[in-house]
Amino acid sequence: MSKSTRLDSKENESKLLPIYRHKEELILAVKDSTFLAVTGETGSGKTTQLPKYLHQAGFCKDGKIGITQPRRVAAITVAQRVAQEMQCTLGREVGYQVRFDDCTSQSTVVKYMTDGCLLREILADPVLSQYSVVILDEVHERSLNTDILLGLLKKMFSDSAKAIKGRSFPLKVVVMSATLEADKLSAFLSDCPVFTIPGRTFPVTSTFGFAVGPKDIESAGYLKEVVKVALDVHTSEMAGDILVFLTGKLELKRACDLLYEKRPTVEGLLILPLYGSMPTDQQRQIFQPPPSGIRKCVVATNIAATSLTINGIKYIIDSGFVKQLNHNSRVGMDILEVVPISKSESEQRAGRAGRTSAGKCFRIYTKEFWEKSMPEYTVPEIQRTSLTAVILTLKCLGVHDVIRFPYLDCPEERFILEALKQLYQFDAIDRRGRVTQLGKLMVEFPLHPGLTRAVLKAASLGCHDLLLPLAAMLSVENIFIRPGHPEKQKEADTIHRALAAKTGSMNDFATLLSVFQLCKSSDRPSAWCKDHWIHWRALKSAFSVETQLREILLRLQQRDFPVDTFDGDKSELFRRCLCTGYFTNVSSSSKLFDQEGKLNWIIFHDVLVTSRMYVRTACPIRYEWVKDLLPKLHEVDVYELSSVAREEVTDEEMIQWETREAVSTEDVIKKLEKR
Numbered sequence: 001m002s003k004s005t006r007l008d009s010k011e012n013e014s015k016l017l018p019i020y021r022h023k024e025e026l027i028l029a030v031k032d033s034t035f036l037a038v039t040g041e042t043g044s045g046k047t048t049q050l051p052k053y054l055h056q057a058g059f060c061k062d063g064k065i066g067i068t069q070p071r072r073v074a075a076i077t078v079a080q081r082v083a084q085e086m087q088c089t090l091g092r093e094v095g096y097q098v099r100f101d102d103c104t105s106q107s108t109v110v111k112y113m114t115d116g117c118l119l120r121e122i123l124a125d126p127v128l129s130q131y132s133v134v135i136l137d138e139v140h141e142r143s144l145n146t147d148i149l150l151g152l153l154k155k156m157f158s159d160s161a162k163a164i165k166g167r168s169f170p171l172k173v174v175v176m177s178a179t180l181e182a183d184k185l186s187a188f189l190s191d192c193p194v195f196t197i198p199g200r201t202f203p204v205t206s207t208f209g210f211a212v213g214p215k216d217i218e219s220a221g222y223l224k225e226v227v228k229v230a231l232d233v234h235t236s237e238m239a240g241d242i243l244v245f246l247t248g249k250l251e252l253k254r255a256c257d258l259l260y261e262k263r264p265t266v267e268g269l270l271i272l273p274l275y276g277s278m279p280t281d282q283q284r285q286i287f288q289p290p291p292s293g294i295r296k297c298v299v300a301t302n303i304a305a306t307s308l309t310i311n312g313i314k315y316i317i318d319s320g321f322v323k324q325l326n327h328n329s330r331v332g333m334d335i336l337e338v339v340p341i342s343k344s345e346s347e348q349r350a351g352r353a354g355r356t357s358a359g360k361c362f363r364i365y366t367k368e369f370w371e372k373s374m375p376e377y378t379v380p381e382i383q384r385t386s387l388t389a390v391i392l393t394l395k396c397l398g399v400h401d402v403i404r405f406p407y408l409d410c411p412e413e414r415f416i417l418e419a420l421k422q423l424y425q426f427d428a429i430d431r432r433g434r435v436t437q438l439g440k441l442m443v444e445f446p447l448h449p450g451l452t453r454a455v456l457k458a459a460s461l462g463c464h465d466l467l468l469p470l471a472a473m474l475s476v477e478n479i480f481i482r483p484g485h486p487e488k489q490k491e492a493d494t495i496h497r498a499l500a501a502k503t504g505s506m507n508d509f510a511t512l513l514s515v516f517q518l519c520k521s522s523d524r525p526s527a528w529c530k531d532h533w534i535h536w537r538a539l540k541s542a543f544s545v546e547t548q549l550r551e552i553l554l555r556l557q558q559r560d561f562p563v564d565t566f567d568g569d570k571s572e573l574f575r576r577c578l579c580t581g582y583f584t585n586v587s588s589s590s591k592l593f594d595q596e597g598k599l600n601w602i603i604f605h606d607v608l609v610t611s612r613m614y615v616r617t618a619c620p621i622r623y624e625w626v627k628d629l630l631p632k633l634h635e636v637d638v639y640e641l642s643s644v645a646r647e648e649v650t651d652e653e654m655i656q657w658e659t660r661e662a663v664s665t666e667d668v669i670k671k672l673e674k675r
């Protein structure tokens, strides 16, 4: 097929989408109102078509069209698709921007981006003066950043907001969602009009399994069942592609391996994994139709539930689980957990089989599991993850009273208070809840606030060359290759252990730093990676991330930048800097005493929970290094930090706050020791 006929066919294909018949009406609706809510089944063409229509209708005359996505893969793949349809090179008229990857140029007028990116743009330009239209997409996913953007856009247009009137041309806001939250959205955005794209869906029959219940949360339990059902479908069902829902990248890999093993006996199955951090060229393959006579089997994370639509799917295999970031107040941090999906999520997954004809959904879990262990709806992210970073953003945007910010669904107040407390501990806000100079520097980094704090500490001591590479390494995916073959695995293990020899553990912060440095300084970095069983692609992105972080730092250092001194042992410097950012994640380690009979302590980056709790990426420290920081964990009264809210709190709330007893350092240590 020649290039131009392929493009024509894409253009024609898009005319078959349900949204196409409503093109003119939609353009009018956007012209007529400031806020517009658009809903329609997933796959009806909202994400790919509406921006294109608005572009054709001349909305880019004054400014850009920006479309946010909660997931970076969605932003990238959709931009690719739309660039193709509009027959332009990606990065020219149509581009995308996600964290650490900007594929836009001066000529970009249709810009897909993650919601986090738009939030950063608001920080630099509070009325988004470059945009004529902002489209918040996938609002039903209720990602934290999208929820915050909703509140900010609402506030931007509120009566007292004079700034927006100072713009030279109007700003239009469209919110798009797959499911029926439209009424709630409309009510939130001053009863804005709702445009519903009539759907075209076919019936999907769902069946429950017999084998899997809540106890099978450890992957191996349901993984085998998923693979078995997939092979059954392939051998006994009519033509049509399969979409399997699992929870995470490693699990996908295991499922794909198991399927590959069976492949000689089961012919004609094209197995494709699909996950968030996947390389772009591989993502593209997912959308291509399989060769004739071949059945495609996409093994995906929840990303395929709404953000991405793959044509030709007729069979769904639903594991019933999802990997979710949940805030754990007890340990005071976000934890990645594998949990049962909600009932509404299971309906959404099943629905993916009925887009072009009737389909089937095989739920591998029991009916009882569905009834008893699955909640009705998924809790919005804002009500279950740490708010520290967004609260800092809000504060920097001048939203001082973060408790009474217009939230679509209010987070629990204690989560807000906890975020304020953490910001205070990082010196990002003062006792009265006002942003400090340091807080203003911190908000500039697209990193976790704790990590940013450590980077800034290092920079103030002039040793950021130690922390920037680490921050970069923590921002990319796993760097260690785990070969499937047992012999090769042994070889890789030996080499990885040698890399970690100085620090003792592969998951040590210092090992990550040393891998970065060794690779960077080698003559042939890619060959170095190959020899050491390290993912070259991950290292390459780490190099790029480090450069970007360095640029941010350089820019900030031209402002009023703090300068510190350090008179301790230089070899400790790296770990001591880390302590300033991670002292809230401190724990006594499993090997309790070192050779000198001193208690061993560790600070850690994150925690993963399946049926067990894993501390990932950590590093040993000395208790003396955090001793002086620990009082900060309790010295401030959260009530004082949220002082703005004080006037109007009820007596009952006041009592609740005041009885929230201040814990002593000893208490904290005791609690941590029990972990």
Ligand code: CDP
Binding pocket: 017, 040, 041, 042, 043, 044, 045, 046, 047, 048, 049, 077, 078, 080, 081, 287, 306, 307, 308, 309, 310, 311
């Ligand atoms: O946003 P909504 O769910 O309403 O639909 P969409 O994402 O705009 O998808 C419309 C169509 O474009 C679907 O048939 C997708 O399969 C197709 N598409 C594609 O082929 N390749 C992409 N990278 C993105 C979408």
Ligand code: MG
Binding pocket: 043, 046, 047, 048, 137, 138, 306, 307
């Ligand atoms: Mg969409």
